[in-house]
Amino acid sequence: MRIAVLGTGVVGRTIGTKLVGLGHDVRMGSRTADNERAAAWARDAGPNASHGTHRDAAAFGEAVFNCTTGSGSLEALEQAGRENLAGKILVDIANPLDFSQGVPPSFTVCNTDCLGEQIQRAFPDTHVVKTLNTVNASVMVDPSLVPGDHVLFVSGNDAASKAQVTSWLEDWFGWKRDNVIDLGDITTARATEMLLALWVRLYGLFGSPRFNFNVVRGQIGVVE
Amino acid sequence: MRIAVLGTGVVGRTIGTKLVGLGHDVRMGSRTADNERAAAWARDAGPNASHGTHRDAAAFGEAVFNCTTGSGSLEALEQAGRENLAGKILVDIANPLDFSQGVPPSFTVCNTDCLGEQIQRAFPDTHVVKTLNTVNASVMVDPSLVPGDHVLFVSGNDAASKAQVTSWLEDWFGWKRDNVIDLGDITTARATEMLLALWVRLYGLFGSPRFNFNVVRGQIGVVE
Numbered sequence: 001m002r003i004a005v006l007g008t009g010v011v012g013r014t015i016g017t018k019l020v021g022l023g024h025d026v027r028m029g030s031r032t033a034d035n036e037r038a039a040a041w042a043r044d045a046g047p048n049a050s051h052g053t054h055r056d057a058a059a060f061g062e063a064v065f066n067c068t069t070g071s072g073s074l075e076a077l078e079q080a081g082r083e084n085l086a087g088k089i090l091v092d093i094a095n096p097l098d099f100s101q102g103v104p105p106s107f108t109v110c111n112t113d114c115l116g117e118q119i120q121r122a123f124p125d126t127h128v129v130k131t132l133n134t135v136n137a138s139v140m141v142d143p144s145l146v147p148g149d150h151v152l153f154v155s156g157n158d159a160a161s162k163a164q165v166t167s168w169l170e171d172w173f174g175w176k177r178d179n180v181i182d183l184g185d186i187t188t189a190r191a192t193e194m195l196l197a198l199w200v201r202l203y204g205l206f207g208s209p210r211f212n213f214n215v216v217r218g219q220i221g222v223v224e
Numbered sequence: 225m226r227i228a229v230l231g232t233g234v235v236g237r238t239i240g241t242k243l244v245g246l247g248h249d250v251r252m253g254s255r256t257a258d259n260e261r262a263a264a265w266a267r268d269a270g271p272n273a274s275h276g277t278h279r280d281a282a283a284f285g286e287a288v289f290n291c292t293t294g295s296g297s298l299e300a301l302e303q304a305g306r307e308n309l310a311g312k313i314l315v316d317i318a319n320p321l322d323f324s325q326g327v328p329p330s331f332t333v334c335n336t337d338c339l340g341e342q343i344q345r346a347f348p349d350t351h352v353v354k355t356l357n358t359v360n361a362s363v364m365v366d367p368s369l370v371p372g373d374h375v376l377f378v379s380g381n382d383a384a385s386k387a388q389v390t391s392w393l394e395d396w397f398g399w400k401r402d403n404v405i406d407l408g409d410i411t412t413a414r415a416t417e418m419l420l421a422l423w424v425r426l427y428g429l430f431g432s433p434r435f436n437f438n439v440v441r442g443q444i445g446v447v448e
Contacts, residue, residue: 201407
């Protein structure tokens, strides 16, 4: 499959390398065609890896992974081009965190809106599925780094797209289907983006990003 | 021990009943001295239970549990009186959720501030410890309702107060010490209050409040 990975940071490179390793053709997008980090990644990742502008990558991909910094995601996606995103699944991994004032970061959007919703509103013909944003890049593509059961969330307006992405999470990255929780429409991405506030604190506490959340349920059906 | 429980809702009544059952003297506070729900609770809970205004309760208690609605907590605590809270541990269980526009609720404060911090700033002589706010009332006082390991968080500026509250969580409510995570100072309460966004969505999805979060850790010491 031809896949666009927008963003040249740790998340983009990790996802891109994993997908190339699975035999997909991956094009990494960045703001400029000559981005050094993207070029180096493409060189190292092998013949199925290429790079270009966000527009090049989005035009190339049958599906698109948004691995850009949250504060720059909308601009990056505008560069990618509405027509190159239309009708495609956009896996949105970005979080709207602002580290400019240090740690803890603040959210550039939260509470009654979120980045996933902003993207879906800006690109109504694209199937935005928010997921993977609540774990470290290494855990995204290898959930066995954290032992036992722990979960991912998916949020999106299109059920078929969420089902497709869930299959990708299972088949490509090794997530157990039972550990992927479909929270509902894209407004539920508010909840997983805001979870980053806790994630960042735990990262600081543990000194390692290799952890994840599990949701443990008691007796089913009890309402109180 | 003499304990004040401010608030007559499910959380206040559940905490109050549990504490009375353990042999503590509990006074439930509300806005008025003749609150019907508080009176009924005190009648049912037995001779160690009493009720009064927030001021009566806070004056009575050696420790104070804030179980009021988040949007009314600061006003309730002002009624309780600065002098009645000074030097005491205030276990803050409230969440700043506004359900006036329906579900999902919005936060009245979040991101770069939170209710726990607002309370600590307003009552600098009180030891505010935020905890228990991330689980349903029934689970607060009986964590065995959710099987296996799952966690609580504590946030506060005073280490001794957090240690005291952690002992209460263990001795009074049955939480395993290893499942109580000290996140840091009171600013970390932002993270646990914002976790409610996810809690509310999961409650809607499961149709039951008997669930909780666990934090699962991978290999310790890995930094990437």
